[in-house]
Amino acid sequence: MKRSILYITIIILAVSxxxxxxxxxxxxxxxxxxxxxxxxxxxYNQVRYELYQYGFGKTGPMASVFAPDxxxxxxxxxxxxKFIIPNGQGPFKWKQTPAGAPDSTTIVVNGNQEFxxxxxxxxxxxxxxxxxxxxxxxxxxxxxxxxxxxxxKDIENVTLYINKTQxxxxxDNIATKSMDGIDITDPDxxxxxxxxxxxxxxxxxxxxxxxxxxxxxxxxxxxxxTKISL
Amino acid sequence: xxxxxxxxxxxxxxxxxxxxxxxxxxxxQPTAVLTxxxxxxxxxxxxxxxxxLYNRQLDFSALDNGWESFADFSESFPSANGNVNIVQRxxxxxxxxxxxxxxxxxxxxxxxxxxxxxxxxSDADRKRFLAEARFLRANFYFxxxxxxxxxxxxxxxxxxxxxxxxxxxxxxxxxxxxxxxFVISEAEAIKNDLPVNANEKSxxxxxxxxxxxxxxxxxxxSIAKYGxxxxxxxxxxxxxxxxxxxxDGYYTKALNAAKEIINGTAGAYSLYNKKPDLGENFASLFxxxxxxxxxxxxxxxxxxxxxxxxxxxxxxxxxxxxxxEGGRINPSLNLVQSFEKLDNTFAPIPVTDxxxxxxxxxxxxDIFAGRDARLYGTVILPGTAFKGRNVDIWAGYQLGDxxxxxxxxxxxxxxxxxxxxxxxxxGFDGPVNSKEFTAQSGFYLRKYLDPTPGAGSRGTNSxxxxxxxxxxxxxxxxxxxxxxxxxxxxxxTWMNLVRARAGLxxxxxxxDITFDRIVHERRVELAFEGHxxxxxxxxxxxxxxxxxNKMTVTDLVSNIGSATKRNTQPYxxxxxxxxxxxxxxxxxxxxxxxxxxxxxxxxxxRLGNYYSFINDDxxxxxxxxxxxxxx
Numbered sequence: 001m002k003r004s005i006l007y008i009t010i011i012i013l014a015v016s017x018x019x020x021x022x023x024x025x026x027x028x029x030x031x032x033x034x035x036x037x038x039x040x041x042x043x044y045n046q047v048r049y050e051l052y053q054y055g056f057g058k059t060g061p062m063a064s065v066f067a068p069d070x071x072x073x074x075x076x077x078x079x080x081x082k083f084i085i086p087n088g089q090g091p092f093k094w095k096q097t098p099a100g101a102p103d104s105t106t107i108v109v110n111g112n113q114e115f116x117x118x119x120x121x122x123x124x125x126x127x128x129x130x131x132x133x134x135x136x137x138x139x140x141x142x143x144x145x146x147x148x149x150x151x152x153k154d155i156e157n158v159t160l161y162i163n164k165t166q167x168x169x170x171x172d173n174i175a176t177k178s179m180d181g182i183d184i185t186d187p188d189x190x191x192x193x194x195x196x197x198x199x200x201x202x203x204x205x206x207x208x209x210x211x212x213x214x215x216x217x218x219x220x221x222x223x224x225x226t227k228i229s230l
Numbered sequence: 231x232x233x234x235x236x237x238x239x240x241x242x243x244x245x246x247x248x249x250x251x252x253x254x255x256x257x258x259q260p261t262a263v264l265t266x267x268x269x270x271x272x273x274x275x276x277x278x279x280x281x282x283l284y285n286r287q288l289d290f291s292a293l294d295n296g297w298e299s300f301a302d303f304s305e306s307f308p309s310a311n312g313n314v315n316i317v318q319r320x321x322x323x324x325x326x327x328x329x330x331x332x333x334x335x336x337x338x339x340x341x342x343x344x345x346x347x348x349x350x351x352s353d354a355d356r357k358r359f360l361a362e363a364r365f366l367r368a369n370f371y372f373x374x375x376x377x378x379x380x381x382x383x384x385x386x387x388x389x390x391x392x393x394x395x396x397x398x399x400x401x402x403x404x405x406x407x408x409x410x411x412f413v414i415s416e417a418e419a420i421k422n423d424l425p426v427n428a429n430e431k432s433x434x435x436x437x438x439x440x441x442x443x444x445x446x447x448x449x450x451x452s453i454a455k456y457g458x459x460x461x462x463x464x465x466x467x468x469x470x471x472x473x474x475x476x477x478d479g480y481y482t483k484a485l486n487a488a489k490e491i492i493n494g495t496a497g498a499y500s501l502y503n504k505k506p507d508l509g510e511n512f513a514s515l516f517x518x519x520x521x522x523x524x525x526x527x528x529x530x531x532x533x534x535x536x537x538x539x540x541x542x543x544x545x546x547x548x549x550x551x552x553x554x555e556g557g558r559i560n561p562s563l564n565l566v567q568s569f570e571k572l573d574n575t576f577a578p579i580p581v582t583d584x585x586x587x588x589x590x591x592x593x594x595x596d597i598f599a600g601r602d603a604r605l606y607g608t609v610i611l612p613g614t615a616f617k618g619r620n621v622d623i624w625a626g627y628q629l630g631d632x633x634x635x636x637x638x639x640x641x642x643x644x645x646x647x648x649x650x651x652x653x654x655x656x657g658f659d660g661p662v663n664s665k666e667f668t669a670q671s672g673f674y675l676r677k678y679l680d681p682t683p684g685a686g687s688r689g690t691n692s693x694x695x696x697x698x699x700x701x702x703x704x705x706x707x708x709x710x711x712x713x714x715x716x717x718x719x720x721x722x723t724w725m726n727l728v729r730a731r732a733g734l735x736x737x738x739x740x741x742d743i744t745f746d747r748i749v750h751e752r753r754v755e756l757a758f759e760g761h762x763x764x765x766x767x768x769x770x771x772x773x774x775x776x777x778x779n780k781m782t783v784t785d786l787v788s789n790i791g792s793a794t795k796r797n798t799q800p801y802x803x804x805x806x807x808x809x810x811x812x813x814x815x816x817x818x819x820x821x822x823x824x825x826x827x828x829x830x831x832x833x834x835x836r837l838g839n840y841y842s843f844i845n846d847d848x849x850x851x852x853x854x855x856x857x858x859x860x861x
Contacts, residue, residue, distance in 0.1 A: 060846035088860030
């Protein structure tokens with residue numbers, strides 16, 4: 001009796017198991033947000049992008065978000081995809097159709113591929129230098145206004161953020177220092193200093209980055225996250 | 231011979247009785263399913279169909295759809311370990327609050343179609359039933375518009391013809407303004423078919439239709455007027471966003487509808503004023519089911535009928551409760567301090583005096599003295615009673631040197647310095663950090679809590695109704711519409727009615743009525759009634775108030791009463807008893823403002839949250855549906 005159960009099990013295992021019909025997707029599409037080759041950094045989990053693939057019935061987006069350093073990556077099948085950044089996402093302009101919908105960029109995926117997403121930001125943070133000394137963190141940077149035409153926007157404020165982890169933003173921080181846009185006298189030389197509060201549990205480093213809030217644009221543009229030893 | 235005739239006889243009998251046409255033979259009336267004609271033959275039967283449609287109305291927060299629906303937006307702290315994500319997340323998902331229940335719309339449309347042609351209904355019955363169904367449909371479209379903006383306006387049951395081409399069933403989204411126009415015009419069309427009866431609460435009345443119209447009017451008006459502050463929150467086809475030029479028209483309609491209720495043509499509605507103690511009176515407004523003149527349309531409940539709710543079980547003071555649970559909604563200090571002082575000024579709860587020294591109070595309630603009576607009616611303050619029994623909310627002993635002695639469990643005991651026996655060092659109702667079902671913010675909720683014996687036990691539950699429209703809100707809608715139309719005198723009159731009922735007897739002058747006042751009055755009068763999100767959305771304040779930045783204590787206690795005040799994290803107020811036998815203040819109470827340690831997130835309302843996400847499958851099935859902005 002026992003033996004027959006064993007045989008049946010072996011037979012079932014031997015005849016019934018086959019691999020799935022399809023291999024899982026394996027081709028990696030990756031890249032980052034750039035403006036003239038310079039990386040654009042954003043907030044964690046805030047700036048979305050979408051890929052569409054047509055020809056398989058109903059279409060829906062394959063949506064994801066850019067990493068804080070502006071990079072993205074997806075594992076796909078080979079094929080032709082259309083890439084968009086939805087309206088109102090990101091501290092930059094993405095091309096639009098005359099009707100106002102986000103225009104798409106076609107990406108043909110055939111093997112692992114790097115594809116940088118070229119966008120036009122309203123501002124760029126240049127020469128950001130983040131240094132720590134005496135229990136405080138200082139950020140020095142200059143601001144370059146990229147879009148100067150009719151769609152130009154003002155700076156609402158600039159903020160220096162610090163946090164205990166590498167996720168540094170308005171939502172994730174232990175201390176911030178802000179300056180309103182109208183108080184910026186020299187965009188080529190902006191200074192912000194924030195005092196590091198008592199860390200519990202103690203650690204001898206913090207992460208810092210600078211963000212610019214642009215009037216009328218929800219997402220901020222950020223400098224790179226810098227680890228600072230205290 | 232005999233045999234032959236017998237055979238013939240048998241053949242005749244079989245032929246005449248045995249043979250039916252196939253179509254007749256198979257056409258058997260089911261005994262368990264009513265045909266449309268049968269179902270709509272009897273008024274009682276129609277009412278039971280309608281009852282199901284009433285039951286399926288959508289509320290933002292309902293007493294029977296979970297206490298969590300009341301707990302968000304930093305107005306309270308969720309004192310239940312399974313729900314602390316409410317104060318730990320940093321933002322709302324784009325699909326929060328979404329609804330797309332076209333199954334319900336179809337059933338309403340079918341009801342209207344069938345009731346209209348039912349042969350045996352009397353005209354009076356038919357008129358009322360049709361008006362009720364149209365009211366439910368309009369109110370549901372209003373609920374959809376609050377969440378989604380413009381949606382496809384489907385007013386008849388759609389039927390697929392199985393041709394393989396469903397495109398004729400694909401309807402685009404209407405403009406946001408068209409949905410509000412529809413709600414307002416339906417209310418006007420049906421109001422005279424509905425009974426004028428202020429005692430009819432659970433079925434639609436003329437008062438309910440007008441209250442819906444007034445609210446829809448101020449919603450549409452404010453979206454039009456304040457939408458200019460968020461130009462990004464709009465779509466080129468106006469599925470989202472209403473042109474500013476339409477604001478005055480909507481406010482006028484709202485004002486006229488509200489005036490019809492206020493001047494009594496829709497029934498004898500008035501503010502609830504049965505009890506001499508104004509705080510008790512405000513609490514009773516939500517409990518009293520016998521001749522309550524204030525409620526206009528409610529979702530009603532009835533004991534032993536199956537339609538009961540466990541809101542009291544979930545939120546009753548835990549100590550001495552009928553079940554070992556409760557205390558889940560803890561109103562935040564943010565809300566508590568926003569109740570005005572009786573001289574119409576705003577002030578933080580006075581924890582310290584001008585020079586920063588703690589103030590010692592003789593009793594626990596002294597710190598809340600001289601405030602709006604709605605504070606007592608909405609919140610169970612430490613030192614006050616529920617069901618005739620004082621709640622036991624205090625955080626510990628403070629010693630002369632400022633150090634704290636407290637416990638980590640309800641009613642924990644420790645030995646105080648200089649004593650030999652352990653004594654209780656923290657209240658049985660908390661607050662204890664991370665201890666669920668205790669008053670972790672220092673407060674419990676009082677609104678809707680049913681003091682009836684048994685209401686706090688799981689086997690019995692409560693039959694307190696959920697008020698969807700009430701007279702005070704109509705007054706506030708009228709005041710808001712009048713204010714926006716420049717009629718500040720009228721606005722002041724109506725607001726003063728509501729405020730006088732709360733003990734704020736010094737009337738506001740016309741010049742005192744500001745936008746901030748309007749915003750404030752709705753927040754305190756209508757707290758925990760499912761308004762805060764939609765109010766903040768329509769005024770385009772949501773992304774300002776919930777901006778995702780953490781709050782400091784300085785933020786908390788400044789600018790109280792300002793409409794744009796940040797409100798991202800729920801703060802707590804913990805009371806300590808001074809233990810310092812040598813001090814004259816020994817045994818007095820001192821309070822501290824704390825951020826509960828579980829609060830790690832801060833609410834961020836993104837521009838994409840203004841209108842909830844329309845699912846990809848909906849848009850894939852119907853490519854005419856445009857997506858929401860900023861998502």
